[in-house]
Amino acid sequence: MYKFIVDRMVCKLGRWLRIFGYDTKMIKEEHDERYGREDDGLMLKIAEEEGRILVTRDVALFREAVKSGREAVCIKANSLEEQILELKKSLDINIDLKMDRCTICNGDIVPEDNLDELYEKDYVPKKLISRGEKFWKCAKCGQIYWMGTHWDNMKEKVKKIEEFQKF
Numbered sequence: 001m002y003k004f005i006v007d008r009m010v011c012k013l014g015r016w017l018r019i020f021g022y023d024t025k026m027i028k029e030e031h032d033e034r035y036g037r038e039d040d041g042l043m044l045k046i047a048e049e050e051g052r053i054l055v056t057r058d059v060a061l062f063r064e065a066v067k068s069g070r071e072a073v074c075i076k077a078n079s080l081e082e083q084i085l086e087l088k089k090s091l092d093i094n095i096d097l098k099m100d101r102c103t104i105c106n107g108d109i110v111p112e113d114n115l116d117e118l119y120e121k122d123y124v125p126k127k128l129i130s131r132g133e134k135f136w137k138c139a140k141c142g143q144i145y146w147m148g149t150h151w152d153n154m155k156e157k158v159k160k161i162e163e164f165q166k167f
């Protein structure tokens, strides 16, 4: 399965790669004192050390990555939908929604069965628990997830992208 590192200009695309289940680092979340505010060097370093595909809108950085033998994709489209399609065309990524990666921190998401704790600590609306909703928890940052209207909206978006793809 592909692993990615994405630049600041395609953060939204990066979050969606996590929704599709891909291990995705975002440069805005990475810190390395050796590089300071200079993103390009750090992106290239992470791509190389961790075997990640570099996703960027910066043509110069893209060329530099390819020249040094790293796998990279240069995104041209402005809209999220078209960006997802661009990536799908070049790498044939899977665009099914997966509940297994945290969109906030890239951690693994696991089913959360401790409903008593969710209830007591007010982590989620109580009515969700009483109507038998299923929950997941990020093993790294503790974020709680469930399939609500947000999930339905995301499914709609994916359906649109798939239809768009046929033309």
Ligand SMILES: [Zn+2]
Residues within 6 Å of the ligand: 102, 103, 104, 105, 106, 107, 138, 139, 140, 141, 142, 143
């Ligand atoms: Zn998390």
